[in-house]
Amino acid sequence: KQEVTQIPAALSVPEGENLVLNCSFTDSAIYNLQWFRQDPGKGLTSLLLIQSSQREQTSGRLNASLDKSSGRSTLYIAASQPGDSATYLCAVSPFSGGYNKLIFGAGTRLAVHP
């Protein structure tokens, strides 16, 4: 059964730091991996999607990498800002159980202080 783990569970950093959020998954048979952001009391906002054939995706200050063979993905946030404070979730779409379904990690709660 596919399991997704995110480390650390919580992170507090000063503004301006570059930071890395980690995501690991137990089964490398995936279609894709998606990173989301969730603000308190809100829905999920899609940040980046990496197809299984890709190594990384970039959007603005965000860069996500995927190493499928080792079951790992990282989300790199450059020059962090207080507005980046949120919970970051990663999710994989496994081969088993049907196309396009997502298995989520528990998330990393990020606080960026001025």
Place this chain on the structure above:
Amino acid sequence: DAGITQSPRYKITETGRQVTLMCHQTWSHSYMFWYRQDLGHGLRLIYYSAAADITDKGEVPDGYVVSRSKTENFPLTLESATRSQTSVYFCASSGGVTPYSYNEQFFGPGTRLTVL
């Protein structure tokens, strides 16, 4: 409004009552999903639909019923609500026209359901 919407946003009900949560998307996405989010369990898939009239169970389907007569709507019904179904429910959709956007899931704002 464009995008994906859910109603109601908040709902309080009593044990044993039937409750229907609505989800509507304006992108004509083929796939739609229902998740629940609970402390300690994260987000878990309840049901999903690949197209109108095609639905299938997710990880935690017991106690829930779905239907999809139109592409844009995907209601979730709790036939006889229980306290364990107190949760935040998210609807999502995917199926854009590019290979990237086809797989990318977009989420609604959520419905916070309390069962007393």
